Amino acid sequence: MQEKNRGxxxxxxxxxxxxxxxxxxxxxxxxxxxNILKFPPEEFSLRWYExxxxxxxxxxxxxxxxxxxxxxxxxxLLLGVPAxxxxxxxxxxxKTIINAFFVSPILVPGIVLGFAFLRYIVGTYQLPIYxxxxxxHTVIMLPFIIRVISSSLSNxxxxxxxxxxxxxxxxxxxxxxxxxxxxxxGILAAxxxxxxxxxxxxxxxxxxxxxGVSTFPIQMLTYVENYFDPTISAISVLLMIITxxxxxxxxxxxxxxxxxxR
Amino acid sequence: xxxRYLYLLLLPGVLFLTIFMIVPIFLTIGTTFFNESGFTIQGxxxxxxxxxxxxxxxxxxxxxxxxxxxxxxxxxxxAYYISKLGKxxxxxxxxxxxxxxxxxxxxxxxxxxVIIGKxxxxxxxxxxxxxxxxxxxxxxxxxxxxxxxxxxxxPLIIVTLVGVMENIxxxxxxxxxxxxxxxxxxxxxxxxxxxxxxxxxxxxxxxxxxxxxxxxxxxxxxKQRVISTFLYQNAITLNEWQVASIVxxxxxxxxxxxxxxxxxxxxxxxxxx
Numbered sequence: 250m251q252e253k254n255r256g257x258x259x260x261x262x263x264x265x266x267x268x269x270x271x272x273x274x275x276x277x278x279x280x281x282x283x284n285i286l287k288f289p290p291e292e293f294s295l296r297w298y299e300x301x302x303x304x305x306x307x308x309x310x311x312x313x314x315x316x317x318x319x320x321x322x323x324x325x326l327l328l329g330v331p332a333x334x335x336x337x338x339x340x341x342x343x344k345t346i347i348n349a350f351f352v353s354p355i356l357v358p359g360i361v362l363g364f365a366f367l368r369y370i371v372g373t374y375q376l377p378i379y380x381x382x383x384x385x386h387t388v389i390m391l392p393f394i395i396r397v398i399s400s401s402l403s404n405x406x407x408x409x410x411x412x413x414x415x416x417x418x419x420x421x422x423x424x425x426x427x428x429x430x431x432x433x434x435g436i437l438a439a440x441x442x443x444x445x446x447x448x449x450x451x452x453x454x455x456x457x458x459x460x461g462v463s464t465f466p467i468q469m470l471t472y473v474e475n476y477f478d479p480t481i482s483a484i485s486v487l488l489m490i491i492t493x494x495x496x497x498x499x500x501x502x503x504x505x506x507x508x509x510x511r
Numbered sequence: 512x513x514x515r516y517l518y519l520l521l522l523p524g525v526l527f528l529t530i531f532m533i534v535p536i537f538l539t540i541g542t543t544f545f546n547e548s549g550f551t552i553q554g555x556x557x558x559x560x561x562x563x564x565x566x567x568x569x570x571x572x573x574x575x576x577x578x579x580x581x582x583x584x585x586x587x588x589x590a591y592y593i594s595k596l597g598k599x600x601x602x603x604x605x606x607x608x609x610x611x612x613x614x615x616x617x618x619x620x621x622x623x624x625v626i627i628g629k630x631x632x633x634x635x636x637x638x639x640x641x642x643x644x645x646x647x648x649x650x651x652x653x654x655x656x657x658x659x660x661x662x663x664x665x666p667l668i669i670v671t672l673v674g675v676m677e678n679i680x681x682x683x684x685x686x687x688x689x690x691x692x693x694x695x696x697x698x699x700x701x702x703x704x705x706x707x708x709x710x711x712x713x714x715x716x717x718x719x720x721x722x723x724x725x726x727x728x729x730x731x732x733x734k735q736r737v738i739s740t741f742l743y744q745n746a747i748t749l750n751e752w753q754v755a756s757i758v759x760x761x762x763x764x765x766x767x768x769x770x771x772x773x774x775x776x777x778x779x780x781x782x783x784x
Contacts, residue, residue: 275618
């Protein structure tokens with residue numbers, strides 16, 4: 250019996266080696282001193298980290314990505330918080346359909362969604378690339394915002410709200426003074442999860458590039474196509490640090506159940 | 512009064528998604544069924560006669576199937592092991608699983624270019640050990656895409672399965688054992704059947720995800736096209752919007768088909784009926 254557990258433990262260890270090993274390997278290659286990306290590196294240097302800042306398109310596209318993700322996040326919150334509240338607070342006919350409707354952007358293949366955006370939002374609606382990026386990213390963030398905030402609201406005791414109202418507080422006032430403070434951490438977690446989703450997105454942004462315009466992941470793809478040097482390794486390390494930071498905050502805010510529940 | 516509030520709260524989100532998602536998607540699908548002379552399915556007929564496209568479709572389905580099977584084979588035992596761990600260790604293992612899940616797919620695919628490339632880690636290792644005398648061509652093949660996709664989706668199936676297995680009551684397992692069931696019998700008669708819902712959801716996520724993934728095949732597939740890179744190529748490089756719309760519609764159709772088949776299967780297999 251003990252033997253079998255040990256076998257299973259070893260198996261699990263190998264699975265995690267497969268999952269995390271590659272990330273560790275590129276992290277090591279980012280410190281290469283030579284010109285060619287290889288493992289293990291020959292000498293230690295930070296020159297490829299410096300090189301990130303020498304490629305102007307990296308700086309520009311990073312700014313674009315941050316702006317698109319933040320602005321899209323804000324709009325997704327404005328649209329999503331009221332919807333999540335309505336879906337959690339009230340029972341009504343067609344609730345399941347509305348719920349499914351709000352999650353539907355996850356179900357449509359990203360690469361298809363991106364194409365439809367290109368053809369109709371950029372093409373027919375004639376929105377400029379920046380606006381199309383903003384709208385497209387809002388669409389893909391909305392399901393995450395609604396899902397996380399709904400789950401946060403499901404733990405909220407709405408009788409508190411009723412109590413406040415019966416004491417004469419207005420509906421809107423109650424929402425801002427009673428409901429909102431109680432789901433603060435849920436909202437923050439939703440914002441962070443949606444931000445990562447948008448910031449890492451390739452499938453939609455890959456259609457929305459123009460002269461001097463592209464998002465950060467797309468710029469990374471373009472760079473890999475042209476140069477195979479440790480710059481991307483260095484960027485990967487920085488992105489992983491940000492990701493880990495976000496993950497720990499989300500864990501602090503709402504635990505890990507969001508990720509395991511489906 | 513209450514009703515009016517309700518619509519007011521839902522309306523902005525519904526309108527936004529309708530204008531910017533539903534309408535574009537339905538127009539994309541709609542245009543594939545019409546030409547100058549009205550309704551037609553000629554586009555699809557031409558498509559399914561095209562050897563090149565059929566080959567891409569089959570390769571993509573095969574790659575997705577292999578990815579799903581490997582993910583289950585690797586993910587199921589690992590998830591079982593994690594679900595049995597103590598609270599603290601389990602949380603740490605889950606963090607290690609979720610971290611790659613949140614990491615950029617560009618980073619994750621790129622890491623495999625470094626490992627399986629011509630001068631990559633694996634080839635160097637095998638060459639230095641004398642096991643091969645010229646580098647293996649793994650990168651830019653369907654195998655490379657499968658490796659990248661397994662790496663991409665394995666965490667997803669692990670967290671999904673851990674979520675389901677956690678809910679299998681320890682009492683139930685103890686009861687089975689105390690009634691004389693062997694460990695293997697407990698595993699095959701209790702744990703596997705009760706994990707079926709998780710397995711089905713996990714498999715749908717992995718299969719559909721693999722079928723539609725873009726970044727991984729774009730980086731690791733080279734000239735090897737899958738349906739998503741074929742769609743992109745037609746839309747951007749070739750400017751064939753009609754062809755691209757047909758491919759997009761086929762992708763949506765296959766996605767819907769897979770989800771409904773698997774859901775049907777889940778209902779049949781569910782021990783609770």
